[in-house]
Amino acid sequence: xxxxxxxxxxxxxxxxxxxxxxxxxxxxxxxxxxxxxxxxxxxxxxxxxxxxxxxxxxxxxxxxxxxxxxxxxxxxxxxxxxxxxxxxxxxxxxxxxxxxxxxxxxxxxxxxxxxxxxxxxxxxxxxxxxxxxxxxxxxxxxxxxxxxxxxxxxxxxxxxxxxxxxxxxxxxxxxxxxxxxxxxxxxxxxxxxxxxxxxxxxxxxxxxxxxxxxxxxxxxxxxxx
Numbered sequence: 001x002x003x004x005x006x007x008x009x010x011x012x013x014x015x016x017x018x019x020x021x022x023x024x025x026x027x028x029x030x031x032x033x034x035x036x037x038x039x040x041x042x043x044x045x046x047x048x049x050x051x052x053x054x055x056x057x058x059x060x061x062x063x064x065x066x067x068x069x070x071x072x073x074x075x076x077x078x079x080x081x082x083x084x085x086x087x088x089x090x091x092x093x094x095x096x097x098x099x100x101x102x103x104x105x106x107x108x109x110x111x112x113x114x115x116x117x118x119x120x121x122x123x124x125x126x127x128x129x130x131x132x133x134x135x136x137x138x139x140x141x142x143x144x145x146x147x148x149x150x151x152x153x154x155x156x157x158x159x160x161x162x163x164x165x166x167x168x169x170x171x172x173x174x175x176x177x178x179x180x181x182x183x184x185x186x187x188x189x190x191x192x193x194x195x196x197x198x199x200x201x202x203x204x205x206x207x208x209x210x211x212x213x214x215x216x217x218x219x220x221x222x223x224x225x
Contacts, residue, residue, distance in 0.1 A: 002104040003173070003186035012190055016172070019157070020086050025064050026159055026192055027200060029092065030170045032060035033161045050094050050111060057092035057159060065090070082154065092159045095183075099162035100169025100194045108160050108171065108189075109182045159192075168198040 006012045016023055036056035037049045058079050062072045065081050073082040073089065080091040098106040155174060162169045170193040177185035193200075 004188040005102050005104070006188070006190045007102040007194065012192070015188075015190055019088065020068075020083060021065070021090070021172075023192065026170075026172050028064055029057050029060045029159050030161055030168070030192060031200075033057040033092065033094075033159075034163050034168055037163050053094050053161065053163065054092055054112075057161070061090055061092065061159065080156070087154050089154050089156045090159065091156060092161070093183075095158075095160040095162050097162055097164070097169075099160050100171050100191055100197075102189075102191050102194060107184065107186065108162070108173065109184075110160075166198075169193050169195065 006015050013023055016026070033053040033056060036052040040049045040052055058081075062070075062081050065083075066072065069085070070081045070083045070090075073080050078089075078091065080089045082089045094111040095108040096111060099108040157172055157174050160171050160173055171189050171191050173189040174187045175183040175185065176187045177183070
C-alpha cells in the first residue's frame with residue numbers, strides 16, 4: 001500500500017502536532033544536518049559529510065526535544081530520541097533524491113546501509129501502531145496509537161535529508177520495510193522541504209561547531225541560481 005503523503009502546510013502542521021513535534025523543531029534538525037555537511041572540506045575523508053550530517057542531526061534532535069520530555073536512546077545500537085508516553089522514536093538519515101518528492105512512486109532510500117538494529121526497529125509491523133479509522137478532521141490522516149511501555153515495536157520516524165550541493169529536500173517519515181539495509185516502504189511521509197523550498201525564509205544557522213572545542217556558529221553558504 002502506498003504511503004500517506006502530507007504536503008500541504010496545514011496538513012503537515014496538523015499531523016506533526018498529533019505526533020508531538022513541530023515543523024520548527026524538525027527544520028532545526030534539518031538545518032543542523034545541512035550545516036554539518038557544509039562544514040566539511042576537501043581535506044576530510046570521503047565519509048565525513050554523511051557521518052557529520054548524521055551526528056549533528058542526532059545531537060540537535062536531542063538538544064531540542066529532551067526539554068520536552070523526550071529521552072536520548074542508544075539501545076540496540078540505534079541512536080535516536082524516544083518518547084515512552086507516545087511510544088515513538090525519532091532518528092535521522094541521509095537519504096537519496098526521492099526525498100521530499102510528494103509522489104506515491106517516490107520511495108526515499110538511506111544513503112548508507114543500515115544494520116541489524118534498523119532491521120529490528122523497522123520489522124514490517126509498524127503499521128500495527130496506527131489505527132485504520134480515519135480522523136474526523138481529515139480522512140487521509142492515519143491515527144497514531146501510543147504505547148504504554150517500552151517496546152521494540154515503537155513507531156520509528158526518521159528525519160530524512162537529501163543534500164546535494166545547493167539542493168536540499170527533507171521529510172519526516174515512518175519506514176515500515178527494509179531490504180538489505182535500505183528503506184523500501186513507508187506508512188506515511190510528511191514533507192518538510194520539497195523541490196524549490198530551500199532555503200527557508202528564516203535565517204539559517206549552523207549549530208555544528210567548527211571543532212569540538214570552540215562551539216562557534218557560522219552561516220550556511222547559500223548560492224541562489
